[in-house]
Amino acid sequence: MMLRNKKKAGNYLKKALSFMRKYKIGPHTLVLKGLLGKIVNIPQEFLCSVSLRLLHLIIKAKNTMKVSDYQKIIKFAKRKGVLGIFHRWILFFPEIVLNVIKKGKKTELPKKILKSPIFNKEIIVYHIKFLGNLLVYKNQQLLKIDLTPQEEAFLTKIALQMSEPGKSILVEELYENFWPKSKNPYDRLFHLLTTIKKKIILPKHLIGVSSKYGEIRLFNYGIYFTTDQEEFEQTLARAKAMEQLGKWKLACKEYLQGFNLFRDAPFKKNFDRWSLDTRFKLLTKLETETISFVQSCFKNGDVEIAKKVLIKVSKILPHSQEVKNLLKVISNKKSKI
Incomplete structure (x- = not known):
């Protein structure tokens, strides 16, 4: 699928659908109709097919927008060994994933998929007011949260030094400042990051640790701080x-x-x-x-x-x-x- 041109991708699928109708290729026609949003249910007689059962679950999750229904898809795809198909098909239903992210739940999708433009249409901007008691705004909305002094300092530091996508901080710098005597600073960093992401409702894939040019750094993958x-x-x-x-x-x-x-x-x-x-x-x-x-x-x-x-x-x-x-x-x- 062409992630930056959904309309073009849809046109390719419509051409394929026309071809399948002409030659009466039944189940595959259902798949294309499902991906194009032209059906709301897969007929019962086709649910014996693993791929069509998967599509049925995806369409149901789209209709209900329930996180529990999304989690059922993940469990089914893992159990039946069709995660690869799910990863390709879910690109046609970004609203399901965006809803899961919005509610602060795990998508269990690979980071490469989550970083695709189709899942990052909305620019997330955090405004941090720290010249006094800490106030955190997400897209101009004040978050009613309670951070510890260490969480406040850590969040402010990354806001100042990782203010836009692509910027990073050496993990060693964070260790030396926040946990100079710790034997397991990575575990402490991981725990702190997880806690802060949950409190400020930050999509988990947008800040993460990665190794580049022999250095381990904390990277900003897609948010803005002011x-x-x-x-x-x-x-x-x-x-x-x-x-x-x-x-x-x-x-x-x-x-x-x-x-x-x-x-x-x-x-x-x-x-x-x-x-x-x-x-x-x-x-x-x-x-x-x-x-x-x-x-x-x-x-x-x-x-x-x-x-x-x-x-x-x-x-x-x-x-x-x-x-x-x-x-x-x-x-x-x-x-x-």
Whole structure:
């Protein structure tokens, strides 16, 4: 079947069906009709045939869209030794497989089949907000899930480093960061991946471990990640560009939008090396950008706006002496008025 051109594949089948009708080839005609969706049931007298019985089960699963009916097909195909036929025929009924994936159940199909375009029409995008308590969105829908601190850090790390299909991370890097003293880090990685995939309703075949060029890596096979860190950096970049063009009011709005993305310090309960480094870098950037913004506010006479941002940031960076000093400067300016 031509996976990228279902219409063309259907035309080939219709030609074959016409030929079989002409020469009265009965059971094979039923197969083609079934694959083309032109029959809803296989006649009882033909169910003694293993292949037609298989097709009967597939058509039933398509009609009911029940996972249990799909599982019956798998059991039958294994028992009768017709998995190869099933793998070819199921390509004509992608909606059955997509329904199983959507419900978070195993398809038991080979990864090569699952990676075919016919099963990956819908682009899956996860938006991870970690500049504060972790929030996970799947295709713009907030997921009501509860992740452990380690799961939060792991998910954020792959979102940042495996943001699109084709990107990967060395498995050794994950071992060293999350399980530096473990004797069986692979088992821990496998367990963590399985748990996260289940919680965020991620199709199992879209992230997996593979060996390439002698390196074992974790690969992204077909999803997209975005984060609020990217939003923060892009928003501030736009603000600076506007400020340089002399459009302070527009720049100020962009700055405020960027600072609002920072809800709290990330990874408060995490103490692995990557989480600590990431938190330090992000909080350092927040402090630096805040100081720069406040200085621009002073130049443009927006002291009240500067004060609001400093108060917000002081809650995230309670030990920042620079932020405290700037708040004192504003307080002194007010007392002189």
